[in-house]
Amino acid sequence: MRKTNFVSNSDRILLNSVAYGSAADPTQTCSLSSDVYDPSGCDYVPEWVVRAGPRAEVYFDPEEVHAAVVTCGGLCPGINDVIRSLVNTLEVGYGVKKISGVRYGFKGFFSGDEFMPLNRKVVRNIHNIGGSALGSGRGGGDVEKIVESIVNNGINMVFVIGGNGTHAGANAISNECAKRGVKVSVVGVPKTIDNDILLLDKTFGFDTAVEEAQKAIQAAAIEAQSAYRGVGVVKLMGRQSGFIAMFATLANGQVDCCLIPEISWAAHGPNGVVEYVRNMLDAQGHAVVVLAEGAGQEFVSAGGTDAGGNPKLGDIGQWFCKQLKAEIKCDVKYIDPTYMVRGCVANAHDSIMCTVLGQNAVHGAFAGFTGISVGSVSAHTAFLPIPRMIERERLVDPDGRMWHRTLASTGQPDFF
Numbered sequence: 001m002r003k004t005n006f007v008s009n010s011d012r013i014l015l016n017s018v019a020y021g022s023a024a025d026p027t028q029t030c031s032l033s034s035d036v037y038d039p040s041g042c043d044y045v046p047e048w049v050v051r052a053g054p055r056a057e058v059y060f061d062p063e064e065v066h067a068a069v070v071t072c073g074g075l076c077p078g079i080n081d082v083i084r085s086l087v088n089t090l091e092v093g094y095g096v097k098k099i100s101g102v103r104y105g106f107k108g109f110f111s112g113d114e115f116m117p118l119n120r121k122v123v124r125n126i127h128n129i130g131g132s133a134l135g136s137g138r139g140g141g142d143v144e145k146i147v148e149s150i151v152n153n154g155i156n157m158v159f160v161i162g163g164n165g166t167h168a169g170a171n172a173i174s175n176e177c178a179k180r181g182v183k184v185s186v187v188g189v190p191k192t193i194d195n196d197i198l199l200l201d202k203t204f205g206f207d208t209a210v211e212e213a214q215k216a217i218q219a220a221a222i223e224a225q226s227a228y229r230g231v232g233v234v235k236l237m238g239r240q241s242g243f244i245a246m247f248a249t250l251a252n253g254q255v256d257c258c259l260i261p262e263i264s265w266a267a268h269g270p271n272g273v274v275e276y277v278r279n280m281l282d283a284q285g286h287a288v289v290v291l292a293e294g295a296g297q298e299f300v301s302a303g304g305t306d307a308g309g310n311p312k313l314g315d316i317g318q319w320f321c322k323q324l325k326a327e328i329k330c331d332v333k334y335i336d337p338t339y340m341v342r343g344c345v346a347n348a349h350d351s352i353m354c355t356v357l358g359q360n361a362v363h364g365a366f367a368g369f370t371g372i373s374v375g376s377v378s379a380h381t382a383f384l385p386i387p388r389m390i391e392r393e394r395l396v397d398p399d400g401r402m403w404h405r406t407l408a409s410t411g412q413p414d415f416f
């Protein structure tokens with residue numbers, strides 16, 4: 001390994017970087033904010049997390065490492081950048097020769113699909129395409145079978161790229177290995193364009209998704225402005241968390257109404273969104289509405305869960321457009337760019353973030369950590385305990401300043 005600045009295991013990063021923060025501050029040691037943000041009324045946040053980086057002492061002999069990489073859940077811009085960074089760091093940084101790519105999510109450990117041999121040559125250009133070079137997927141979180149595969153294939157490092165569900169799986173795999181006395185480092189890299197992981201500054205791919213969403217909102221605004229009583233409606237991803245919708249709205253600045261899962265709203269009645277759109281049409285001749293896909297699910301959800309156990313969503317965008325058409329004289333243009341915001345190549349910012357995360361995940365595994373994930377905290381890269389990160393989804397704080405900024409931009413009232 002090249003000469004480098006090693007990080008000590010006692011190096012720490014301060015999680016709560018604001019002194020005397022208000023109750024709505026998400027990094028409060030004991031947050032007493034809204035019901036949505038903190039149902040228990042007291043949200044414990046540890047003071048420090050461990051600083052990521054290479055250690056002077058490593059736990060594994062590179063000659064004996066068999067590393068596996070798996071990508072689970074929905075796609076996200078930058079997955080391939082992370083895979084590339086993991087492989088480059090394993091091979092060039094530490095001299096690991098055996099790296100296996102697990103196909104189509106957790107089930108690839110036991111589905112009978114051959115592992116994909118990974119090396120620097122194979123991953124050289126994968127970051128130039130979106131998606132996952134390994135294939136991703138939901139389901140297959142059978143911890144017993146996964147651990148059997150780990151043991152049978154002599155795997156001793158597992159890099160798991162995925163969101164909340166995937167991390168729950170990674171933690172369960174780590175625990176099961178420990179229970180069986182199998183020496184394996186299981187390290188997560190948080191992947192979710194929903195940006196719904198606690199404690200992190202931001203997840204990779206989120207910035208790219210917000211940027212991609214601009215095209216849809218811009219088109220909706222143009223269509224709305226060019227039509228007689230035109231309404232542009234855009235539905236963006238965000239199952240339980242409205243971060244993409246909120247940030248895309250704020251960045252665009254032409255949106256009249258943003259609806260997110262964290263905040264309930266009435267469609268009908270004098271304070272409902274339909275009436276608000278009617279008023280916007282009367283006043284300015286057009287309106288632009290951005291909805292997160294998880295917003296207003298009480299109107300459209302048919303229940304049920306997907307292969308990963310996530311709630312299946314009804315199409316709130318279609319439903320909302322139908323309400324508009326039924327109740328007011330308007331020309332509705334509906335844009336649903338759902339998969340377009342995640343099936344793309346990461347922008348430069350996300351690409352660099354992915355490289356840093358992948359590299360540090362390998363450092364974490366070589367340092368002998370397991371059941372950890374790696375993420376950006378207060379602008380530093382940290383190793384974090386998985387259970388604390390996935391206690392629940394990170395949500396937009398309805399009392400927070402970012403949402404208030406969004407409301408100031410749209411000018412929308414409360415819809416109830």
Ligand SMILES: Nc1ncnc2c1ncn2[C@@H]1O[C@H](COP(=O)(O)OP(=O)(O)O)[C@@H](O)[C@H]1O
Pocket residue numbers: 072073074106137138139140141142143162163164165166167168169170172191192307308309310
């Ligand atoms: N508690 C768990 N134990 C084991 N595997 C799990 C657990 N929760 C989720 N998984 C697995 O992780 C996969 C990915 O989770 P999912 O929620 O679909 O996507 P994401 O990780 O991107 O949020 C799931 O399809 C499931 O197989």
Ligand SMILES: O=P(O)(O)OC[C@H]1O[C@](O)(COP(=O)(O)O)[C@@H](O)[C@@H]1O
Pocket residue numbers: 072073074075163164191192193194237238239293306342
């Ligand atoms: O149709 P799919 O592939 O199940 O994905 C849809 C979901 O994936 C997401 O992008 C989030 O994915 P993850 O939970 O895998 O991070 C949501 O915004 C969306 O509801």
Ligand SMILES: [Mg+2]
Pocket residue numbers: 073163164165192
């Ligand atoms: Mg998820």
